[in-house]
Amino acid sequence: xxxxxxxxxPNLGKCLAAELDTNLVPVYFKKFPDGESYVRIDGNVENQExxxxxxxxxPQDERLMQLFLMSSAVKHNGAxxxxxxxxxxxxxxxxxxxxxxEAFSVKTVVDILETCGVNxxxxxxxxSPAALSSLSIPVTDHSAIPLLAKHFKKNGIEGAVSLxxxxxxxxxxxxxxxxxxxxxxxxxxxxxxxxxxxxIKEKPxxxxxxxxxxxxxxxxxxxxxxxxxxxxxxxGAKKVYAACVHxxxxxxxxxxxxNNGAEEIVGTDTVPSQVSVVSVAPIIAKALVGLGV
Numbered sequence: 001x002x003x004x005x006x007x008x009x010p011n012l013g014k015c016l017a018a019e020l021d022t023n024l025v026p027v028y029f030k031k032f033p034d035g036e037s038y039v040r041i042d043g044n045v046e047n048q049e050x051x052x053x054x055x056x057x058x059p060q061d062e063r064l065m066q067l068f069l070m071s072s073a074v075k076h077n078g079a080x081x082x083x084x085x086x087x088x089x090x091x092x093x094x095x096x097x098x099x100x101x102e103a104f105s106v107k108t109v110v111d112i113l114e115t116c117g118v119n120x121x122x123x124x125x126x127x128s129p130a131a132l133s134s135l136s137i138p139v140t141d142h143s144a145i146p147l148l149a150k151h152f153k154k155n156g157i158e159g160a161v162s163l164x165x166x167x168x169x170x171x172x173x174x175x176x177x178x179x180x181x182x183x184x185x186x187x188x189x190x191x192x193x194x195x196x197x198x199x200i201k202e203k204p205x206x207x208x209x210x211x212x213x214x215x216x217x218x219x220x221x222x223x224x225x226x227x228x229x230x231x232x233x234x235x236g237a238k239k240v241y242a243a244c245v246h247x248x249x250x251x252x253x254x255x256x257x258x259n260n261g262a263e264e265i266v267g268t269d270t271v272p273s274q275v276s277v278v279s280v281a282p283i284i285a286k287a288l289v290g291l292g293v
Contacts, residue, residue, distance in 0.1 A: 003025070004041065009087065020288065052070050057248060106132070106135070119138075120138045123139060143172075146179055161183050161212045161237075189224065229260045242266070244268075247265065247275050
């Protein structure tokens with residue numbers, strides 16, 4: 001097995017190679033003055049099982065194009081198999097056609113990857129794992145919530161109340177609570193279908209004088225998380241933490257959440273950021289071994 005770290009995930013690629021004790025082949029990349037991407041595989045991949053590690057967080061289109069170019073180059077240089085690791089899977093939120101005439105985005109991305117030679121995909125906490133099972137090449141999705149929970153436990157935060165955003169996310173808080181040895185619940189949310197605005201519905205929480213950790217798959221603008229943190233504080237929570245797998249943290253999202261009472265934001269390295277303190281390399285390594293790569 002050979003690991004190719006894409007330009008968007010150099011550190012995660014190195015961590016994964018170390019975790020698996022396998023070879024790492026560097027990828028040279030640059031951007032032309034007109035904005036076009038250039039990549040070159042600086043090593044031999046012929047007859048090798050190649051694993052490309054490339055997150056596709058913003059700027060999504062640029063990082064996807066780099067991934068397409070890397071995959072195509074690996075294919076044309078005679079790789080035996082190609083596994084694409086997409087720690088953050090861009091366009092996976094569009095997991096079906098909602099309105100007639102719109103693009104089925106995630107299917108389009110996967111179709112292009114298949115054309116470029118990718119045999120299978122590994123993702124982390126994608127928006128709708130069930131929808132990915134119907135695509136043209138195998139996609140396996142894995143949860144990084146246990147890694148986040150173990151991080152808090154390792155740092156002495158045990159017995160905290162694990163909360164999720166909405167009832168649909170309750171599985172995440174249950175997953176975390178089993179590790180932290182605390183209770184779990186969810187904040188009730190409602191989204192306006194037309195504006196996308198998310199509001200917090202009043203719901204009593206058993207958090208008075210307790211430490212609370214919100215677990216979510218993604219923090220983007222930070223608006224909903226900020227409201228949830230403020231609500232938990234109003235309910236009497238002693239300390240509140242925010243944890244997410246994909247810390248996009250667009251614009252002032254981090255400051256917004258901290259200013260509303262969060263002690264800290266903890267994220268993983270699916271998206272490189274100043275809060276990405278938990279590496280998903282161990283679960284990717286386990287997934288690759290499980291797939292027989």
